[in-house]
Amino acid sequence: MFVHVVDEELALKLVELSDAERIFELTDRSRLALREWLPWLDHTKTVQDTKDFIQSGAESFALGNSLNCAIVYRGEIAGIAGFNEIDEAKKTAYIGYWLDTEYQGNGIMTRVAAALTDYALTERGLNKVEIRAAAGNHKSRNIPVRLGFTEEGIIRHGEWLYDHFVDSVVYGMLKSEWLSEKAK
Template identity: 85%
Template sequence: MFVHGIDKDLSLKLVEMRDAERIFELTDRSRDALKEWLPWLDHTKTVEDTKSFIQSGAENFALGKSLNCAIIYRGELAGIAGFNEINEAKQTAYIGYWLDTQYQGKGIMTRVAKALTDYALLERGLNKVEIRAAVGNRKSRNIPSRLGFTEEGVIRHAEWLYDHFVDHAVYGMLKSEWGSVKSQ
């Protein structure tokens, strides 16, 4: 079982099947807000859909291809974060995240993204971490900016979002840069 303590209030743990009802509850409660920027909400209509996500994530974790974690804030599951993809050939991990609306604005996701970056670069020994976010999603884009990631560019029409394409801003952090950024 993967469990990663961040601070006294916050930790990450590997998503388990027993988390399905809570994850679906958060998804459903925050559906309108999440749907503005995330493309999978129309495919997550039941707890069974959430269980399929968890099963797929467990299979990819076993293969070393991804890591889906529950964000535990003060003992409560508050959202999901992790590596949507771990590409060993490129030595790169791609962070993805979402947080229930009631937990936003507390600095949770910045601390989570920092911990995931630490884990990828320092513990896993990967060379790069990327975070991608829709250009218009300022809240999500502020996270890599706060952590000192470099904005590397924009991928045009990177994702189909229900009825339109959105461009993605790409942020990267290299292992060689992370130590100097952390000490600032």
């Protein structure tokens, strides 16, 4: 099983079926806040929906195409983060994340995104990490900015959110840039 220690209070672990109830609980209690920016909330109505997500993610992980992790903060699952897609042909990983509202404001997601970026570029040998966020989602957009990612552009109407399109801002980090920053 994949477990990646981020620091003394934070780790990432491959999501397991036994995590489904906790993840659904977090999803359900943060539903309104998450729904503002994430398109899958209306399709996650039961614990079984969360189990289906976990099973699909496990199959994709086995093929090397993604990595869905539980964010474990001080021993409790606090959200989900990982690689929505790993494109070996392009040597690129695409980070996605969400955090229960109770845990926001503690720097958790910045540390998680840094750990995922480092893992992709140093341990997985990929060349680029991308993070995409809705143009209006400033909390999410601040994470790649804090980590020194480059804003590469805007995909107009990049995502459909229930009843409207939102533009997506693309941020990228190249391996050479990441290693240069780590060396400082």
